[in-house]
Amino acid sequence: MSQSRMDGTRGDDGHADGDPAGRSQAPASQAPESRPAGTDADRGSADTPVPARSPHPPPRPKPAPDTGPGPAPDSASAPAADPAPDPAPKPAFPSRPRKHRILRLLGALLALLLLPLLTAETALRINYTGDPAPGTRTRHRDALWLGHAWVDGRKTDRDVRELARRLRDTGIRDLYVHSGPLEHDGTLPASAYRKAHWFTDAVHRELPGVRVQAWLGDVLATETPDGLRLERAATRTAILASTRAVLDAGFQGAHFDLEPLHSGDRNYLALLDDLRDLTHARGAVLSVAAHQIDPLPAFHSFWGTTTGHPKWWSQAYFGQVARRVDQIAVMSYDTMQPSQSLYGGYVAQQTSLALEVTPEGTDLLMGLPFYHENRFGHWAHAETVPAAVRGVRLGLSRTDAGRARFGVALYVDFAATEADWRAYRDGWAATPPTAS
Numbered sequence: 306m307s308q309s310r311m312d313g314t315r316g317d318d319g320h321a322d323g324d325p326a327g328r329s330q331a332p333a334s335q336a337p338e339s340r341p342a343g344t345d346a347d348r349g350s351a352d353t354p355v356p357a358r359s360p361h362p363p364p365r366p367k368p369a370p371d372t373g374p375g376p377a378p379d380s381a382s383a384p385a386a387d388p389a390p391d392p393a394p395k396p397a398f399p400s401r402p403r404k405h406r407i408l409r410l411l412g413a414l415l416a417l418l419l420l421p422l423l424t425a426e427t428a429l430r431i432n433y434t435g436d437p438a439p440g441t442r443t444r445h446r447d448a449l450w451l452g453h454a455w456v457d458g459r460k461t462d463r464d465v466r467e468l469a470r471r472l473r474d475t476g477i478r479d480l481y482v483h484s485g486p487l488e489h490d491g492t493l494p495a496s497a498y499r500k501a502h503w504f505t506d507a508v509h510r511e512l513p514g515v516r517v518q519a520w521l522g523d524v525l526a527t528e529t530p531d532g533l534r535l536e537r538a539a540t541r542t543a544i545l546a547s548t549r550a551v552l553d554a555g556f557q558g559a560h561f562d563l564e565p566l567h568s569g570d571r572n573y574l575a576l577l578d579d580l581r582d583l584t585h586a587r588g589a590v591l592s593v594a595a596h597q598i599d600p601l602p603a604f605h606s607f608w609g610t611t612t613g614h615p616k617w618w619s620q621a622y623f624g625q626v627a628r629r630v631d632q633i634a635v636m637s638y639d640t641m642q643p644s645q646s647l648y649g650g651y652v653a654q655q656t657s658l659a660l661e662v663t664p665e666g667t668d669l670l671m672g673l674p675f676y677h678e679n680r681f682g683h684w685a686h687a688e689t690v691p692a693a694v695r696g697v698r699l700g701l702s703r704t705d706a707g708r709a710r711f712g713v714a715l716y717v718d719f720a721a722t723e724a725d726w727r728a729y730r731d732g733w734a735a736t737p738p739t740a741s
Contacts, residue, residue: 451480479517521548597617632667638693652671
């Protein structure tokens with residue numbers, strides 16, 4: 306979930322011009338500076354006598370018409386020959402048959418890319434059909450994400466009483482109250498949760514049996530230069546110290562939401578191992594918000610390669626995380642699905658995939674979208690609470706209808722509407738009347 310939604314307040318050389326033959330010609334009336342031996346103008350013999358020059362040279366005869374080969378005409382007086390035609394220009398675009406072949410090839414490639422997507426979307430639509438099995442309703446292990454206002458002094462006793470009134474007779478057992486975010490080095494200032502003791506005491510008074518967990522998160526430096534770096538041992542050690550501090554402040558557990566967390570991150574698993582030892586030694590709960598599972602095999606690898614953001618986890622990695630915690634809540638929203646039926650089918654698929662690899666001893670919670678935004682990745686008209694609840698029930702029915710440690714998690718209190726609460730109550734939390 307976005308860190309910005311946690312507290313409720315807060316883009317030529319062509320031919321040169323000139324003689325078409327490629328050279329200039331000398332005028333006929335002017336002798337060239339040199340002429341090769343043996344030309345007609347110089348032809349003669351040493352044996353032939355040279356007549357005496359007359360003092361009155363005869364008149365120059367008129368030139369005879371050109372009837373055959375002779376000397377080249379004077380370039381100054383004779384018309385220039387037509388220049389050689391330029392070679393035919395190459396077409397700016399491929400020929401029509403070639404263009405058609407290219408278009409066919411592009412169409413085939415597009416079809417190859419779209420076919421798996423269309424097949425998957427069709428499968429999701431089918432996944433949304435049918436009826437949920439009887440009894441696929443709350444197991445009283447549901448959770449609610451709460452904004453930062455509950456621990457920074459903005460809320461009052463009256464607000465806690467109103468919250469208690471809303472939550473009574475539902476299946477909500479855990480509250481994840483935002484108490485961070487962590488600093489990039491893993492530390493957490495006590496001022497971030499200065500009203501924690503007041504809030505936990507008030508909840509225990511108004512809602513006995515409901516646990517309050519500190520929701521801690523930060524942006525990871527997995528896709529940007531800035532952020533928390535789990536590969537640093539000092540950062541992980543600081544996170545452990547921050548967890549001890551929130552438990553000392555009265556919280557009954559620690560709930561971690563670190564994003565974007567890439568599938569296969571071994572440093573995260575190492576952190577969870579240490580956190581489990583710490584929380585269990587204190588009798589506290591360890592829970593995490595989890596990324597969605599690959600809807601298609603290795604889809605996170607494909608998406609990461611094409612977008613730089615591998616949004617999903619592999620199913621195997623999801624199982625590795627689930628085995629290390631007491632609760633795992635799937636952020637089954639921001640799915641990019643354009644309609645309620647596709648979104649509901651997607652949630653049903655995610656529920657089944659998660660059930661298949663979550664141990665019986667771990668609480669599995671599926672997220673419900675108690676917020677309304679329209680942006681890339683989330684359309685409010687598609688990602689609705691009724692569609693999510695129906696999808697959860699269908700996935701539970703098909704995979705493990707009797708699973709006891711199962712529930713839903715509502716995100717988030719400050720953005721929820723009365724319609725959201727009503728859909729949760731009617732579709733999931735209410736026990737249907739028994740037949741008489």
